[in-house]
Amino acid sequence: MMQTASPARAGKMEAGRRSRPSFEAWSWLFMRVSGLALIFLALVHFALTHIVTDVADTGSDFVDDRWANPLWRLFDWALLTLALFHGLGGLRWIIDDYVRSPGRRAVIKVSLYAVALSLFALGTITILTY
């Protein structure tokens, strides 16, 4: 089975000759950068909603106050986007690692992307129109 690995690789190289980083390369970089950003975003979010404000007071009034400032909306949107796609990237890797059948892999990935995009759209609409 592996004997075919070598010609397949070489063939791919000649056909699609690229000297730019691939999607896989950028997605790896995204995971690193978003991971770093999320340490800051998630900790600030956690501190504000659980420590600075008592959890019992974290209601719609609290959201009203905070989202009066567009910068907080941007903060929350960044947290939503990065956390969602960081998690999506991790799940994509796990699926690639463990789901061996190409058909099942495609089905699971398409469902996952659909759920992620819906959540992203829902969250974005909420933040923009609240």
Added chain:
Amino acid sequence: MIDVELKVKRFNPDSDRKPHWQTFTVQAEPTDRVLDALHTVRWAQDGTLGFRRSCAHGVCGSDAMIINGANALACVVLVKDAVGGGGGTITVEPIRGLPVIKDLVVDMEPFFAQYRSVMPYLVNTDDPGCTERLQSPEERARYDDTTKCILCAACTTACPVYWGDSEYVGPAAIVNAHRFVFDSRDQASSERLDLLDQRSGVWKCRTAFSCSEACPRGIKVTQAIQEVKRKTLFDRS
């Protein structure tokens, strides 16, 4: 001399459907190597025990196996380090992720096919004339670590990603690509990076560090893989 229990995972393709453990008791000096204990079994107790070894001095890379749960060369690990001073049990298994042919012998062909796939040779079409291709000590030092590879497969078969997906090119192949990608005399680093810039290439690495831990030559394998990743993204000539 101490008594050592050598617990070997055995598999005979002619009669076994799955592997089983067999324990041999051998006398060994504490400073003997695990390989010597295996020799004692094969030469004096059971001539059917299958394992590979060639140089027996940690250079040829033939006798990588799992000793007490960790990948190592049987010709490098001493009996006293494997059992402690007072005797005891040493477990020996074939390396994981490659098909077992018999006992401790695995089919290395998938591993070598992945090695060959990354163009592990110098590519330079310029004619240097009747002289060597010169290189400064600094240029040579850049890839010194990855020249140490002996292709024993200890790193690749210690990689949890490789166990799950044999399509992954594996740490050893990346180490050997690194050796030429960072060689100032080489002209094919772009092709090699294209080969590795795939889902089954460097991006399959999850930075588990098992490879670095397993390497009997002490190569910083994970670091080499990260350097190839970084070059793929930021330094594509």
